[in-house]
Amino acid sequence: MSSLFRLLTPKPRAVERDTLSFALDDGRCIEIQRVRDPRARRVRLSVDERGARLTLPPRASLVSGERFVREHHDWLTQQLALHDDDDGVAPLQPGVTAQLPLRGQMLPLAWQEGRFTRLQFDGDALVMQAPARAGLPALRRALRDFYEAQARADLGRWMPRYLPTLPHAPSRIRFKVMSSQWGSLAPDDAMSLDLSLVLGSPAAFEYVLVHELCHLVHRDHSPAFWREVEARCPDWRAQRRYFHLEGRRLKSGLRRLLAC
Incomplete structure (x- = not known):
């Protein structure tokens, strides 16, 4: 029944x-x-x-x-x-947006017509190339792909420093637009990181990476866990304060640019 x-x-x-x-x-x-x-x-x-x-x-x-x-x-x-x-970050506007945030700076942005939609460096500035018919969704995808590529480049520089002192590497690392967290480690050792980290201070980004890597040693936030963090990132308290001051700005800036 x-x-x-x-x-x-x-x-x-x-x-x-x-x-x-x-x-x-x-x-x-x-x-x-x-x-x-x-x-x-x-x-x-x-x-x-x-x-x-x-x-x-x-x-x-x-x-x-x-x-x-x-x-x-x-x-x-x-x-x-x-x-x-x-x-200070406005929504992405084709041909109008003149600068983009990256690693704690606002970099000049130029617009050029091209066969493919892509964002890349030109010296110390950025260039968005796109066909004349490219719409906002395509431009936002190019921006997201660029940010993720830059974030993974940062990981590539930092990870070799920490992996030798850990029991094993994360099973995989993915970047997401996270509402409140900056990172997480799943039971299968898959790590998630907030994509907006690449917009802010590299030292703060690296602290989040260290924090999540230390969960491979201790799954909790016990004193033993924080000793692992401090051994690898002595100024972790200053980086945590950075997120208290700048975290909302970073997350809202990314959401505004990607319209997500």
């Missing part, structure tokens, strides 16, 4: 997500995350470090949602400006 009851009970509707393109008065075209949430009771517009978000209840039409955004256009513009000022 209970199995029949489960079959007859309608499943709760899932949250649906897509994007809405919206033009601001200054000529920018932003992407608003549009979320249809079965728990929502009213249309709501919000802005945080991830960008703008439009929440719709199940029965609200897409037209009513777009009208709501237009009616709150001034408020939306003000909130976006406030969040842009928080970290």
Whole structure:
């Protein structure tokens, strides 16, 4: 009887997500995350470090949602400006964005037309090459690929220093956009690191790597674990303070650039 009851009970509707393109008065075209949430009771517009978000209840039409955004256009513009000022990193805009964060610096960015979409170094500056038809998703993928390549290059310089003193290497390392953590080590010794680490201080990035590597020795945060960390990174307290001061800025900056 209970199995029949489960079959007859309608499943709760899932949250649906897509994007809405919206033009601001200054000529920018932003992407608003549009979320249809079965728990929502009213249309709501919000802005945080991830960008703008439009929440719709199940029965609200897409037209009513777009009208709501237009009616709150001034408020939306003000909130976006406030969040842009928080970290100095604006959303990626083709041909407009003039600098990008990397390793604690803002590097000049030039735009060039090319056959392929790719971001690369040109001396001490960056160049984004892309076909004229390349859209924002392709540009963001190129930016993410560039950041991950730079982060892996940093790991390649640091890892040989630490591996000889560890029981074994991580089974794999992947970079993710993490909401609150900077790194984690799974039971199978797979390591995850926040991609925004490559935007900030290299010393702080290296501390996170050391922290997670030391979990290969001690899975907890016992005094023995912190002795392992301090043996490899004596200034770990200063690097942890860095994240208290700059962490939100790094994470929000990456999310704004990649629209994630």
